[in-house]
Amino acid sequence: EAGVAQSPRYKIIEKRQSVAFWCNPISGHATLYWYQQILGQGPKLLIQFQNNGVVDDSQLPKDRFSAERLKGVDSTLKIQPAKLEDSAVYLCASSSQMGGANYGYTFGSGTRLTVV
Amino acid sequence: GENVEQHPSTLSVQEGDSAVIKCTYSDSASNYFPWYKQELGKRPQLIIDIRSNVGEKKDQRIAVTLNKTAKHFSLHITETQPEDSAVYFCAASRRKLIFGQGTTLQVKP
Numbered sequence: 612e613a614g615v616a617q618s619p620r621y622k623i624i625e626k627r628q629s630v631a632f633w634c635n636p637i638s639g640h641a642t643l644y645w646y647q648q649i650l651g652q653g654p655k656l657l658i659q660f661q662n663n664g665v666v667d668d669s670q671l672p673k674d675r676f677s678a679e680r681l682k683g684v685d686s687t688l689k690i691q692p693a694k695l696e697d698s699a700v701y702l703c704a705s706s707s708q709m710g711g712a713n714y715g716y717t718f719g720s721g722t723r724l725t726v727v
Numbered sequence: 728g729e730n731v732e733q734h735p736s737t738l739s740v741q742e743g744d745s746a747v748i749k750c751t752y753s754d755s756a757s758n759y760f761p762w763y764k765q766e767l768g769k770r771p772q773l774i775i776d777i778r779s780n781v782g783e784k785k786d787q788r789i790a791v792t793l794n795k796t797a798k799h800f801s802l803h804i805t806e807t808q809p810e811d812s813a814v815y816f817c818a819a820s821r822r823k824l825i826f827g828q829g830t831t832l833q834v835k836p
Contacts, residue, residue: 644823644824651829652828652829653733653816653826653827653828653829654771654816654826655826656823656824656825659822659823666822666823667822667823702770702771704824706824713759713820713822713823713824714759714776714778714820716761716773716818716820716824717773718770718771718772719770720769720770721770
């Protein structure tokens, strides 16, 4: 089965610029997640989609981060304007559902963002 | 809010020894507990998982135990090998996956 696809793999931008990341989940996975992983830390959930609706965005810095999943398949995460502390790996994941719970979380390769 | 605590943050063992990593979770409704291995510059890879209706699961040299009453679960790696060296993350999930802080495991040849 094809995995979770992400692009780009690497991005270097200057602070105050904008950047966008793209993710295509595993086919049939209704739930999609964006995580931020700062070097040396565990992944932190930014936003969770169920089909094209937002389930949880409580840790998304909404003044500068936005995400959408318009057709319930692929998703984009945007940062505008970027800050130095946004330097991290942005991981996309998807999962299947059974009985209202999520299982089988699979991660993409991530986008490594460096803000200079 | 939901929280997962993981210990130790670093672990160094001799090749052939066992390694144990422990996690506690705060949300008593969590029902799925995966463990991920992450090598430098790569994505987290699922190595084993356990659901809340099971107390223990084993896959070759790797085993996970779950104590729902105490809200903690552990990863056990036996007969460690140098290729087991990586960062290991525990996680707990009900409707979203919350990660621990990670354990850097070093297996010395």
